[in-house]
Amino acid sequence: MKRSQLFLPTLKENPSEASIISHRLMLRSGMIRQSSSGIYTWLPLGYKVLKNIENIIRSEQNLISQELLMPTIQDSEIWKKSGRFDDYGKEMLKFKDRHEHELLYGPTNEELITDIFSKNVVSYKSLPMCLYHIQWKFRDEIRPRFGVMRGREFLMKDAYSFDENKEDAIKCYNRMFLSYLRIFKKMDLKAIPVAADTGPIGGDLSHEFIILADTGESDVYLDKNILGENIPNIKYDEPLAISDLVDKLTSYYTAADDKHNEDIYIKSVKENDRLKTRGIEVGHLFYFGNKYSKPLEANITNNDGQNIPVEMGSYGIGVSRLVGAIIDAHNDDKGIYWPESVAPYMFGIVNLRQDDNACRVLSESIYNNLIKSNIEVLYDDRNEGAGIKLAEMDLIGIPWQIRIGPRGLKNGYFELMNRKTGKTIEVNVNEANNIVKNKF
Ligand code: ATP
Numbered sequence: 001m002k003r004s005q006l007f008l009p010t011l012k013e014n015p016s017e018a019s020i021i022s023h024r025l026m027l028r029s030g031m032i033r034q035s036s037s038g039i040y041t042w043l044p045l046g047y048k049v050l051k052n053i054e055n056i057i058r059s060e061q062n063l064i065s066q067e068l069l070m071p072t073i074q075d076s077e078i079w080k081k082s083g084r085f086d087d088y089g090k091e092m093l094k095f096k097d098r099h100e101h102e103l104l105y106g107p108t109n110e111e112l113i114t115d116i117f118s119k120n121v122v123s124y125k126s127l128p129m130c131l132y133h134i135q136w137k138f139r140d141e142i143r144p145r146f147g148v149m150r151g152r153e154f155l156m157k158d159a160y161s162f163d164e165n166k167e168d169a170i171k172c173y174n175r176m177f178l179s180y181l182r183i184f185k186k187m188d189l190k191a192i193p194v195a196a197d198t199g200p201i202g203g204d205l206s207h208e209f210i211i212l213a214d215t216g217e218s219d220v221y222l223d224k225n226i227l228g229e230n231i232p233n234i235k236y237d238e239p240l241a242i243s244d245l246v247d248k249l250t251s252y253y254t255a256a257d258d259k260h261n262e263d264i265y266i267k268s269v270k271e272n273d274r275l276k277t278r279g280i281e282v283g284h285l286f287y288f289g290n291k292y293s294k295p296l297e298a299n300i301t302n303n304d305g306q307n308i309p310v311e312m313g314s315y316g317i318g319v320s321r322l323v324g325a326i327i328d329a330h331n332d333d334k335g336i337y338w339p340e341s342v343a344p345y346m347f348g349i350v351n352l353r354q355d356d357n358a359c360r361v362l363s364e365s366i367y368n369n370l371i372k373s374n375i376e377v378l379y380d381d382r383n384e385g386a387g388i389k390l391a392e393m394d395l396i397g398i399p400w401q402i403r404i405g406p407r408g409l410k411n412g413y414f415e416l417m418n419r420k421t422g423k424t425i426e427v428n429v430n431e432a433n434n435i436v437k438n439k440f
């Protein structure tokens with residue numbers, strides 16, 4: 001993409017409506033604009049990041065789950081059956097169609113997926129089954145804030161598992177646990193599993209995945225040794241190895257404010273290992289057995305010929321919230337530095353002197369070559385001063401900057417800079433069409 005053609009309304013000043021860094025940077029780098037409280041338009045740059053995050057999630061979830069797409073609008077009937085039509089409270093947006101039929105904008109999908117399952121699956125032979133979708137949700141949050149971190153309309157990945165018995169359901173829960181560790185790692189995030197309350201979803205086993213960040217909304221108390229744990233190379237069809245990993249990670253003391261017990265914390269974690277900080281919840285696992293399958297009559301015939309309610313769990317990831325969480329963990333005084341896996345473009349070409357013929361020819365040659373190789377590249381081809389172009393490229397956080405100027409070219413080189421480290425190397429112009437190999 002050429003910068004001259006990209007719809008990228010960047011801001012020089014810090015917008016007054018944004019109180020945290022990720023929100024400020026998303027507005028300044030032209031990723032989003034608010035359309036109504038807690039409801040945002042995703043502009044091209046932000047939308048590319050959102051899609052990249054979705055695709056990382058897909059690549060991992062597809063190994064243990066099947067993607068489908070449920071609607072945003074749901075019928076109130078199924079929510080009346082589960083009892084949550086009234087219980088969910090004011091966060092749920094309800095409305096009527098022209099026939100006075102009650103509908104709602106889904107805040108989550110347990111009821112709908114259970115209804116689909118109940119009408120289409122009858123036997124244990126179809127199990128285990130795990131289904132997910134990536135779809136917009138609406139929750140009329142009392143205090144939408146921090147940009148996409150706590151929106152009213154937000155994008156969620158939500159998966160739902162169906163099993164014949166509790167033992168199999170826990171195996172699925174554990175596979176999700178591992179999948180979440182891998183998903184967040186791919187985004188260069190350190191997500192800590194924390195035992196959680198089950199809240200309005202209900203059930204008796206639940207973990208939140210929390211990113212440590214000063215701007216987080218909840219207090220978190222940790223045994224900091226969990227931060228040093230690596231994710232072993234286990235396959236999803238190794239339930240014992242996965243269970244060992246989950247048991248190991250959940251044996252560390254980790255708690256958000258609602259579950260924290262100071263006495264147990266002090267007794268079980270050495271003083272030097274205690275870390276009290278703040279965190280952002282980016283994912284949530286629930287096992288809730290037959291809480292929804294019972295009222296919605298999602299029954300299956302089990303191996304013994306009995307008709308029983310299916311065992312279920314649900315597993316959410318805040319896809320749009322992750323954009324903010326990743327920025328929170330990857331920024332400096334100049335702006336964002338994207339992890340390569342989610343970056344809107346891998347390379348940014350800064351032509352420092354647009355009116356210089358040699359600079360233009362080389363910039364275009366590198367640009368065309370990268371496009372031919374299917375590598376995402378943004379070429380700043382505008383007639384702007386070098387300072388403006390460099391500052392913007394720093395702000396929007398493209399991982400690799402190619403800086404092409406007349407002084408270097410005279411000596412036969414241009415510069416390649418890593419946005420995160422600032423480390424810069426000189427690349428010989430003969431290597432220009434081999435730029436990917438020069439990444440260091
Ligand atoms: P929170 O405690 O932050 O309100 P929750 O427990 O209500 O979250 P879940 O119902 O578990 O959230 O939803 C799954 C994921 O969706 C959460 O882990 C979070 O990342 C994301 N999420 C929830 N509410 C919002 C929101 N208002 N804006 C953006 N993302 C959200």
Ligand code: MG
Nearest residue numbers: 091139141199
């Ligand atoms: Mg909530």
